[in-house]
Amino acid sequence: MKFSHNFSFSFRHRVAIIVLGMIIGITSLLFTDSMARTLREKEQNEVAIWAAAIRENNMSPNNTLLRAIINARNNIPFIVTDGSLKVLHSHLIPERVLNHPNLLREKLTQMSKANLYMEVRTWANDTYYIFYGESGLLKTLVYFPYIQLLVIVVFIAFGYITFRSSKQDEQNRVWIGLAKETAHQLGTPTSSLLGWIEFLRTQPVDQTAVEEMNKDIVRLTKVVDRFSKIGAATPLSEGVVNEIVGDSVMYFRTRVPKNVTLTYNGLAMARQKAMVNEALFEWVIENLLKNAMDAVSGKGTIDVRLSDDPGHIYIDVSDTGKGIAKSNFKRIFEPGFTTKTRGWGLGLSLSKRIIEDYHGGKISVLDSEIDKGTTMRIALKKIYS
Template sequence: MKKKFSTKIFSFRNRVVIIILGFIIGTSSLLFTNNMARQLREKEQNEVKLWSFAMSKMGEMGPENQVLRQIINANTNIPFVITTGTLDVVTSHLIPERILTNPALLRQKCVEMAAINQYWEIKTWSNDTYYLFYGESNLLRTLVYFPYIQLAIICIFAMFGYITFRSSKQDEQNRVWIGLAKETAHQLGTPTSSLFGWIEYLRTQPIDQTAVEEMNKDVVRLTKVVDRFSKIGSTTSLSEGVINEIVGGSVLYFRTRVPRNVTINYNGLAMAQLKALVNEALFEWVIENLLKNALDALSGVGSIDVKLSSDNDWIYIDVKDTGKGMPKSNFKRIFEPGFTTKTRGWGLGLSLSKRIIEGYHNGRIFVLNSEIDQGTTIRIMLKKLYS
């Protein structure tokens, strides 16, 4: 026990350490890249400042000044536009022509660039004033957005890793449950066969045969349970079945085995036949699960109404009890493996029922309605079959 506990703690600590390291690495990368972007932005601003100074001195010192010419020609990657006070374009670089020729777009572009970087005034030797608006280089924009792209990629890989890990764990758990189910079926096979032998013996004895017949029904039911367990994990074959009769068989079986103060009502045997493609053994299992859950909810007193209905496409089986009900927050949770409100049980009945109905029969099962202290109605939907 100590070994298992320490293993769990170690595993939990490993996960915490990995999460913390991932957070530190991601945060460090973001801070480092943002710092580089800040330094590059300051460098570009200084370059533009120097460039604007060179432009202002060009007329005074002449275009043949090699130092000024070298400074001016050095700017090849920063988009800019120089305008007059009335937004007449003097010169530009890396600004699309459609913007330069459209006054409204040019004004909008200048406002956008001014929001990124403070514009510069350029005063020439002849006292003319021009305005320099400039943006960010492609390198700077890439550097600004790169850590967010990197973070998104890390999150995507983490999500896929989590999904893969979860799928592998679920596959492993499924194999364990399938193996457990088949082994259970195998172990129950021998005593079940032996019970049939004992029943045949009791039929030859001078005892009440009514009790023997009831025992025989229970053993037949046990045989069906064994058959269901043996089918878990195997290819499930569907065949045409009369839903009225399948549901009715389960209802009649339970009627003789419920407490005296519990009644089970069923309308299916008095209506026209409703047919669907089902695996009878597994579908009976679902109906029994719903009836057992309804009985547990009643706590020995109340009623269960099993109602069949249909429309042009679907058959509806509603199992309604007058039990304790449940909050709306549990409508979906009750179908999750391991979820239960009972003091006994593993919380697998409704999870298996959902898998059988939706995975094997392409139907639906859900809580139709439930109110605290008023009861619960669970609905099964099966595709209607016309013969």
């Protein structure tokens, strides 16, 4: 309960930080957009004042006083032309544009799209056109919201990744602690059971049953060893995949229901080798076999098949059970996801971690069809020796 409370507290704080960041970002966007609109209106008013000065005072755009007023502390690019679009005056326009008819035409068109040009008629019936664009500051304000939006998206993405990472780390610590505690708790009764097996071997009882019990105790000892390895360094060594898989199949063969057929082709094949941690790899095979047994519900066929290509060894575990919906092909590997009425939904999640993180392999649903069966595939890198 204490862990759950701490996790909820941490979760709320992370969500609050992300929401606060979004509020700040949206507020900044709205404020910047408002500033851009205000500056645009100011620049339009300035150009309107210039136009009024030319019209009301019957000034030529080349008038020295007018030019001094317009150019003073002004960063609005503009071009003033006569009625035939001959350039009379310009500001912040490169000479190469002014001297090139095509570039000049493109510039005038561009300015007209940014702001509607102003037509000025003086009392002397002279006609002038003022084409003007956006100042550098206005352009910065116009594009700045998009930069802010990008920053917000990156912020949210990093926040989400950090949240997921910290959540996963927290879950990993819990599972590792749970696994080690389980190994510790199982260790004492397992040792005791080994002692009782040795005692039964000296008694006048059916030794066949004792040997089967011993196999189960050995298997339980392996389970304890597997749990103790979670979270610790996982050394890999050269292993014969045929034999490792075969040991698990042989163990389950005497324990499957009588109406379930368990087949395996690996022992008749050439030896296939890979770098594995035998205890953990066996765990994955057993988990797939148990899932297959659950899927067939006491009646059906489970087929374990080895195949290979020059670079990989493939272990396929097929059953004739209830199948998996295609939408769940990836979800079945998520911690906590299960279609069973009981269980924690950790088996395939741990299997994926063991195969992909520890062994550098791949585990996936090769094929599945509802009410017809499922084939799970493990792929390992082959080694030659």
